[in-house]
Amino acid sequence: MARIALDAMGGDFAPRATVAGALQSLAEIEPAHTIQLVGQTSVVERELRDLLAGEFAGQSARGVRRDRLEIIEAPEIIEMTDKPGVAVRGKPDSSMIVGLRLQAEGKSDAFVSAGNTGAQMAASMIILKLHKGLKRPAIATVFPTSRQPVVVLDSGANVDCSADELTQFARLGAVYAEDILGRDNPAVGLLSIGEEPEKGNAVTKEAHEQLRASGLNFIGNVEGRDLPAGQCDRGPIDVVVCDGFVGNVMLKFYEAVAPMMLGILKRAGVEPDRLTAALKDLDYSEHGGAPLLGVRGVSIISHGKSSPRAIKNAIRAAVRAVDSHMNEHIGRGLQSVAGEGEAA
Amino acid sequence: MARIALDAMGGDFAPRATVAGALQSLAEIEPAHTIQLVGQTSVVERELRDLLAGEFAGQSARGVRRDRLEIIEAPEIIEMTDKPGVAVRGKPDSSMIVGLRLQAEGKSDAFVSAGNTGAQMAASMIILKLHKGLKRPAIATVFPTSRQPVVVLDSGANVDCSADELTQFARLGAVYAEDILGRDNPAVGLLSIGEEPEKGNAVTKEAHEQLRASGLNFIGNVEGRDLPAGQCDRGPIDVVVCDGFVGNVMLKFYEAVAPMMLGILKRAGVEPDRLTAALKDLDYSEHGGAPLLGVRGVSIISHGKSSPRAIKNAIRAAVRAVDSHMNEHIGRGLQSVAGEGEAA
Known part of the structure; x- marks a missing residue:
């Protein structure tokens, strides 16, 4: 109840x-x-x-x-x-x-x-x-993808995050993916600009090392292109970790892309009803609110x-x-660490 | 010649x-x-x-x-x-x-x-x-939008940029927009997570102040949502400045969004030919290569x-x-500064 x-x-x-x-x-x-x-x-x-x-x-x-x-x-x-x-x-x-x-x-x-x-x-x-x-809470947002939805966090609560904070976000996101999206042993990716551990900025490189030792199901760096796909070379992605600056830019970008494409397609004469129905899955409101984890x-x-x-x-x-x-699950996870x- | x-x-x-x-x-x-x-x-x-x-x-x-x-x-x-x-x-x-x-x-x-x-x-x-x-060169990429294409830089040459570097990117991007895209007095936006000058991370807040004093046609912060639209509340955007980490994530994300949406629409039974024609404008190859400025x-x-x-x-x-x-235009612009x- x-x-x-x-x-x-x-x-x-x-x-x-x-x-x-x-x-x-x-x-x-x-x-x-x-x-x-x-x-x-x-x-x-x-x-x-x-x-x-x-x-x-x-x-x-x-x-x-x-x-x-x-x-x-x-x-x-x-x-x-x-x-x-x-x-x-x-x-x-x-x-x-x-x-x-x-x-x-x-x-x-x-x-x-x-x-x-x-x-x-x-x-x-x-x-x-x-x-x-x-140290900080994170806003977790569910991104629609070609496959299963993916949890992205932080999507706007924090800018200028440390590697420790990104690692904490990974723990929060993994619990969310498990409890709310029903994912078993969620695959956690770190958003960066190349697959290789040495690709990225100073914070992501350090976070990559921490995440490898975190006990989470860390699948390594993922790139911008892997997000709409919902997967990378190493398989499906359940959680994507990034700082709130990048996450917020990407979230707002994503929200604006679908309407933009609808506009282009309508101008090209594709039936609006069909489009709207097809793109319902891309509507953020389908996925409810974003928890402050x-x-x-x-x-x-x-x-x-x-x-x-x-x-x-x-x-x-x-x-x-x-x-x-x-x-409680989040609290236990953090305590055990x-x-x-x-x-x- | x-x-x-x-x-x-x-x-x-x-x-x-x-x-x-x-x-x-x-x-x-x-x-x-x-x-x-x-x-x-x-x-x-x-x-x-x-x-x-x-x-x-x-x-x-x-x-x-x-x-x-x-x-x-x-x-x-x-x-x-x-x-x-x-x-x-x-x-x-x-x-x-x-x-x-x-x-x-x-x-x-x-x-x-x-x-x-x-x-x-x-x-x-x-x-x-x-x-x-x-201090550094920047890769400038042209993003298709609902309106005119927008120059985004840096899109991957640099991570961990300083405010000085972002301001230099703005100068480079403005020349590019003028010379290659034919924009008059190009409108330059700083990518951030809110319109207000105080929104953003430490580097963007400092860059915002610098850009206001730069002599460029700086229109303030722009958000992720303004990019697919090609405009913000203050009018059309010609140049978007960001560090290469954010720019690269967004670029790769964007490249993957159109194929993802095509997949969704095809599965929904929208005629593939019509889609392909309509989305030709979103094809990065239409806009040629990205100059190292x-x-x-x-x-x-x-x-x-x-x-x-x-x-x-x-x-x-x-x-x-x-x-x-x-x-030469870039060289002159930098010398005068x-x-x-x-x-x-």
Whole structure:
């Protein structure tokens, strides 16, 4: 049984998209799971009423029932344009802070927000705290590929990472791939500019050596070309490790490539409907939100432009994280490494 | 009048693809231009004979004539797998070294190779030398976008760049965009992870400040998403500056995205012919080779898998570089900056 707190006020299309996403997800997740809608009660109530009487009318047999939803009052809202630090300190009664605090107090199991990403990162670190032995959390994003989806991290939480940090990201990503994507002994690649260990910048060369000794299923360096393919010469890839600068550039690039190609193909007269259907797999919203890995809890970052479908998928990811005990799994993994370090 | 030296032995499909590319280009470039085929004379002669009697028979009226081609003997070959330093020192009579030396001796105006990229970079720096004031050369790659093509540099020559180096890359890229792509007062963007000057890693933040004071048409930070679009909120982009690690990852990623999407669309039943035609613009070979900017001369790096068409387009780029006096233009641009620095 998982209790998922959703920031009802977060995101460009909130509260309509968030509440609708919550309702969509009720039809999909197991009946025992519940959703906590965190926000201004009157606003959330109105959306709920509209949607249950309209788009979602008559779906109670499918699990879309008011009694699986709880509204948690949070009068303040962190805006997209608020500075993270200022927002976290200055808006203690915002939906984001209240939602995360529920988890710290044991009243919730996971938090999902499509709001201000910087604020969510800062607040998650302050309220949930980091796992012992970790220097930084990382945002893990799932990239669609020609084969299976690949976890890329960090995709924007950290710039100027050390080799130690990249190695920690590899551990976090491996747990995520195992618990959420169901990969067995996930294959971890280090993003670089050549297969050979000596190719790369100073940090990746050092990280390569660390990863070889990490006990992870490290398959060596992978290149930009291996990512859309989902594989390299040495087989399929489950996790790609890089610093948040490179990861963020690549993520945004990727998000923009599919629309660009659609534009080119439409101008060339290829039927739009066929394209849209074919490229559905490339839609980031299919893969739900991006978890902030490393905090002691579950904090899922969704895109600011999240549709109800994207919110629903983020909730599904949150449920999987809770069901698979990903958080404890990460903590154990890091402890065993710290233990080895002390023993050595 | 430009004399273009082509490494006839360089590339995965050489000498067939290189010689065929040279013949294709003769039909396209002005009649005054000539091509110097550098390689093993007997091998090159045989290819020429075959192609002129076969695929290119009867095209002399279109300019495909033996007398516009010169064969320059070079008995040795630098292999794709040779270590750059070893190859450059150990194979002084290779097609690559001989071809670049022609230019240093004033017997040629530009060099094009699809051979070992590392060796071409090292040999170009040693034989042609760098422009005064430059610390490193950069590889400039032209990325197709939804709008006009965009020059991205560095795309693989340098990792761990300083802010000074990124600023120099901006100067090199601006000249390239002006001379080769015909852009007026090219708009230069700095690749980062947010529009705001304070977003990015330590080097990009410093480079941002330098670029604002550079006298270039600096439009600020651009993000991964702006590249496929060819524009950002502030208008069209002509040049994108980044270090060679990020640039190389992105370039290889981009090259692999189009084939991946084609695969998805074909599986979805979209007619392959239509797709191939529509996506021709995304084919890197349309845009010829990537110049190594900063050396005192013209050295064009082509993809190892270059087709005759790619070689032809690289030769066209070389001709444009010579015709537009890009090399002198770069030298003047760097001198005027050095002069300002001394005056200040």
